[in-house]
Each structure stands twice: as structure tokens, then as C-alpha cells.
Amino acid sequence: MYNLLKDDRGGQIFLVLLTFAAILVPILNLSTGVDNPFHVSTLTVTLVGKYLAFALLALSVDLVWGYMGILSLGHGAFFALGGYAMGMYLMLQIGDRGVYGNPDLPDFMVFLNLKELPWFWNGFDNFWYAMIMVALVPGLLAFVFGALAFRSRVTGVYLSIITQALTYALLLAFFRNELGLGGNNGLTDFKDILGFSLQADSTRIALFIASAIALGLGYLACRAIVVSRLGKVAVAIRDAEDRVRFIGYRVDRVKLAIFTFSAVLAGIAGALYVPQVGIINPGEFSPLKSIELVVWVAIGGRTTLYGAVLGAFIVNYSKTYLTGAAPEIWLFALGALFVLVTLYLPNGIVGLLKRRRVEA
């Protein structure tokens, strides 16, 4: 751990802050009264918990984009798949408390006149099976997709466009009722997780802490990859792919390994996100969402990992604020951010801070 963070001041600061937040926020929420000035409302806890999940997602994008030069416009798809896996587990926990009161089938299936669970729902009533699927499904998709794409050396913009096509195709597929995943309403009305009610403050705190831990571990894992030889080769691929290939590295395998890992990370982020917001629907597959999360990374500053986290927090906080205060402005602001950051802040906010320090 010491070696991992030796040259990573930003990472050190981030992890310290994260630890503080993970300890302090629950204490402030549970031990103080509502009128206490230091009280943190459960709403805020959930909101920040959501941001933590997004930050983990941003991390996964930075890993492939910042360190390997693959601009994936389909990472939202891996996020959503993880979310759906979690959603399926939560859906089966509802049992007979749904509107139709059917103990075996979720409401939307009763509505669609299905008689029994589709085969791929089997096993999702087991939490650990669902958790395996959270990692396995996005990972497998990324593995197959990556194996095809990297072996045939689809690179750069072409890769970006087909990742976008991938998430678009999934979007269309998940909108279909026939798929058996709730059509355009998605999965919602969750009641509890592992027997704890999702509405309870303590569950929300637990989810918050789980997200913080996942983000922390995710950060360390990414960091471990980045400082390893694998990470060094990845950076080399980003800068001069052909040269790395000529030296004798199996470029496609390196890419595939990191891409798949990143997709798993995104899937975990999705699984943390769903119980906190209480819904997962095909909208998460929309190409816009995937591009938006690339912007988090770009704004925070790529190739630093902690910059991605910072970007996820800043953009999502402004989104929450602006869509509430002035919804008209939000798309203008987001659009302007895209343009200004790419034009004037190629290294994001982190780059700006670093430059200041060098000048000083």
C-alpha cells in the first residue's frame, strides 16, 4: 500500500478524505438530531452515496481512457448491466409485496402474462449469485467485445463509435418488453436488501459505507494496475501502439485485460448505484449517459485516477444543483463544459491545480 501511493499525493489526499467521510458522515447522520447544525440528512447521505458510485464508474473510464487511450463511449452499458443484475436480485426480494401480490413473479411479469420466471432470472434470489453476476455479466460482454475488437485492431475513433453502437443496441434491446427485464419502466419498487429495508436510515448508511469502501478499494486496485508492469505497457500502447507491438508485446491481450477489469468495475458501480436510487431502467444505456461520464473524467483530469473522482463529484453536484435551480441551463452548462475543457483544460481541473503549483 505504501508503494502504491508513494508518488501519488492526490491519491493520498483523496483516500484520507474518503476515509474521513466514511466515518464522519454516518456519525453525523445517526448521532445528531435534525436541528443540530452538523446534522447530515439521510437524503444527503444517499446523494453522496450515489456520487461515490459514479466516482467508481469514472475511475473505470479513466483507467481505459487515460492510461490506455481507449475512449469508450459505451461504459454506461457495463454500469447499467451491473445495475440490472443488482436490480434483478432486489426485484425477487419483493416477493408477494408487489401490487399483484404474486410471490414468484415480479409485477411487470404478471402484467405481461408470464407464467414463470424466464430462465436467466434463476438464481438471482441468492445475493451472492447476484453479486457474481454483477461482475460476470459486464465482464463477459467486455471480454467478448474486446476480444473481437482488439484482435482485429479496431482503434481510436472507430472503437469509440462501435462502443457507442454497442450501448445503443443494448438500449433498444432493453426497451423491449420481450426481453423480460421490465421494458422501458425497468426494475423498481424495491423493498429490501439482505432482509434490511431499503427505506431505513441504517441501510442507507450501510450502502453509503459500502460505496465508500468499494471506491477506496477500486482506487487502490486501479493504482496497483497503473504502477505495475501491465500498466506501464498500457501507457506505452496509448502513446505508440505499433511500436509496442513490434517490440513483441501482445497488445490485444493487454488491452483486453484492462478493458475487462474496467467493465467489471463499472458493473460494481452500477450495483451500488441501483439500491441507492431505487430504480434501474434502459435510460442508463443511452449513449448520452456514456458520453457524459467521459466528461466527468475529462473535467476532473484524466490519467490521475483521483481527477476522475473529483470530476464525477463536481459535475454531478452541479447537475443536481442546476437541474433543480435552473433546468434550462443544465444542458447549456454541460455543453459549454465539454467545449471549454477540451479547448482550454486538456488536463482538467487537476491539471490546472498542478500548473498553479509549478508556477508558484
Place this chain on the structure above:
Amino acid sequence: MYLLSQKNKTVSLLLFLISLFFSNISFAESAVESIDNPAKFSSTLELLLSKSYKDKEQAIEKLVTTKDERVKKILEAMLNARLFYTKQDKKIVIGEKQDDGFLITDQLTQKQIGTVNKSELKKIRVNNKLRRILRSAIATLSLSSADADERLDAVKQMFGKTDNAAIANLKEHLDTEKNKKVRDEIETLISINDLKTGNKETQLTAIKDLSKSLHSEVRNELELLKNNDDPEIANASAAAAKRIDERLSVYEKINTAFFGLSLGSVLVLAAIGLAITFGVMGVINMAHGELIMLGAYTTYVIQQLMPNHIGMSLVVAVPAAFMVSAIVGILIERLVIRHLYGRPLETLLATFGISLILQQAVRTIFSPLNRSVETPQWMSGSLEINPALSLTYNRLYIILFCLAVFALLFLIIKKTRLGLSVQAVSQNRSMARAMGIRASRVDALTFGLGSGIAGIAGVALSQLTNVGPNLGQAYIIDSFMVVVFGGVGNLWGTLISGFTLGIANKFMEPWAGAVLAKILVLVFIILFIQKRPRGLFPKKGRAAEG
């Protein structure tokens, strides 16, 4: 009121003159029992005022026998619930709905009376039986029209609704009919009647005649005859039905191909601008869809400016949309993209930001709701080749328009000085500059050209889909797929790939459904790019490495 009664006096004078005129005509051909004086015409017309549907029925029958040229219009109005009478003086009028009431025309005198409030009018009500009678009455009247198209329509209307009287009528008409199409239709109708009523001999000839027809009615009748007790008739009709089915399925394929071509045209139109900016210049312009959207909104605005000339507005919209999108495109190029050449991923992000801004701008200016763009008269309707195959004009025009735009663009790139510079810069930038080409100006113009073409695509799309802020988003991914599939930097490739994808999509739709067909096409392209990363028609030689 005073004015009205004044008018009435002149009207009645006129009425008198007109009636004189008509009475003469009617005298000349009063062989049939007909109403040969104006008083009777008006009294028959008054029968329509009756509350009883039976009276109305009689009135309609009598009106038809008058052969008066006013009758058809009156009956049509009655069918469309536009026939009223004024509460005050019980005049029978046709009312056209206006903003401030109804513009009414007296049917006895054919004089426009003026706009009146709805409360002054009472609708002449019809029931379903009357509607049927009205339709056949109108058909009979149309049959004697001088216009061949109208006669054709009239005959077509009669399919499935013929009775013995109508058939007798048709047979009589056949003797005088000169137009071949109308004759064919009438003969089909008579043959269908023979199928149902004739003896075995006539039934067999009818089956033989009908086996060439493509009407769905014919198909149904033959299907019924398959179970006929007489094996000869049953076999003959089964064979005829089979022949018809074979031909129908061929036409159905042609129809699907036509749908595919029109979808392909839309794809080509949407992608062709991108083929310039992305294919030739290598700029990833994610705002391309929004440039299409701007073109569609330009069409909308121009139509708002000239609401009485819908057809003309569309013609004006083409250059206007080109200009608007081209100017916005050039601005984008000068202000943003210029700074990002050689950094494709950053270009992608920045232009995506621009697309968000443009979308929100449109949403703020025009509201987030869809705007409706009207279709001019000459684009509605369809070209009927035979009963099984009719091509709608709007799709036909889209295909022609697409080909025209493509040809124009092709000429610009291949034959003009600008096109030559564009090619030079895209092949070898520094060499082109060394030869005195102002590369950065060429960049701006090329981008403007591609953007302008996107605007033109928007004009076409405004005729097919809803014009709304999300119009562009719906087409951006498709456009990229078309360009990448066709091979970047190759205009022909874009054309062929657009048509291929369109046709493939439409042929898959019947068994896969629209959404699944689209998904399959997307998956196919993703896999295709793995196999041939440079598309169907890759650039060859040194240019490919740039």
C-alpha cells in the same frame, strides 16, 4: 339582415335564370324519370330537411336521377358531415369551418352567403345506412364524370359493395367507356359478380379472367370458391389463387425493397454530410445530427413565414437550410474544431458539447415539443402501379432528392476547384499548402459544405418525421454506422452502404420487428467492422495512411 334579404332578391332572380337553363337541359334528356324543373329540384332538396331517414333516402335517390351537376357536391358534403341548413330560413348550405364560424354556400343557388356562427346552423344528420347509400350514389354519379381518374376512383370505390343494380349499371357503362384502366376495373368487378352468381361456364371463364387480377377482393372470392362442391371449379380457383399469390409475393418484395430504398435514402441523406466532414476531413462531428435538426427547423420557420405557399416554402427551405447549417458549421469549425485538429477524441467531446448546446437552444427558442411541418399537396398521395403495388409520392421524392443531392455533391467534389482543393488537402496537407492552397480556408469551406448538406437532409426529414429537439440524436449513430460501413472517405461507399442497410433493415422487419431489426443491423455492423475495419470500400494507396 337587410343586406341579406337584398341579396336574396338578386339570388332568386338568378335562381330563376339558372333554373330556366337547367330545365332546358332536362327536357332534352328526360327519357328517364327525372325532375325536370327547378321547383322539383328544390323540393327534392328540401326533402333532406326531413327528420326521417327514409325521406332522406328517397331524396338521395331522386337527386341522383336528376343528373344535376350540383348533386354530387351536395352528397359528398352530406357524407362528410359538412351539409347544414340554416335555422332561420331552412336553406341547405355547405359549411366550411373557419376560425370564426362556418363559411356557408347556398346549394340551390351556389352562392356564397358568408361566415355565420355555428349556432345558426343545423347539421343534416346521416346514419350508417344512409352513408352506404350516399357512397354508392356518389360512385354512380362519378361514373358519368368526364374525368377518367374520377371514374377510375368511382369504380374502385365499388369493390365489395356491388349489387345487381350496380352491376347492370356498370355493364351499361362499359359499352361507352373508352379508358382502358377503367374498363379493366369494371371487367374485374363484373367477373367477381359472375363468380358469385353465374353458372358453371361463366364461373370458369371468370376464374380464368380473374387469375390476372391483383385485387384483394378477387383473392378472397377465389379462396371461398376453393371449397366449392364442383371439383373443377375448386381446382381452377385454387390454381388461380396460387398464381395470384405468387405474383402478390413478388410485388410485396418489390414494395419492401422500395421501402428499404426510401429508408436507405434517408440514411444516405443523413450520412452524406458526415461522409464529407468525417470521411474526407477526418473530423468527428457529433453535432452533425443537430445540424440536420437545424435544417428541419429552418423548414419549419420558413413555412411559418409563408403559410399560404407550402409547396413553395419547401423549395425555398432547401437553400435556406443549407445556408443556416453551413454557417453554423463554419462557426463551429472556426471557433472550436480548428484548435483540435489531430486530436480526434477531443474533437468528439467538444462537438458533442456543441450538440448539447444546440439542442437546448432549440428547446429554449421553439419549446421542447415537436413542431409540425406541413406536407405540400404534390407530396401526398401515391403512385398506383397496380392494386398490389403503390408507391407513396413522399418516399419517391425522398429517393429522387437523395440521388440529386448525392450527384450534386459528387460533382462538387470531383469537378470543381473547391473539390479539388478538398481532395488535395485531405490527401497531403503540407504538399497542398506548398502548392498554394490555403488549407485552413479549405477546411472551413469543406466543413461548411458537409454541414450544409446536413441541413438539406433536415429539410427532407422534416417531411418524414417529427421536428423536435431530439431529431438529430436519433440519426447521429445511424449516420456514423453508414459512413463507417461504407468506408471512410468514400462517397460511393456511403451511398451503397446507406441503401444496403436500409433495404436489409426493411427485409428483416417482417419477421424480426422494427426494433429487433435495428438491433441486428447494429450488431452486424459491429461485427463487420471487426472483419473489415476500413469498411466496404476502403481507401487504397498512400491516402489510406493519412
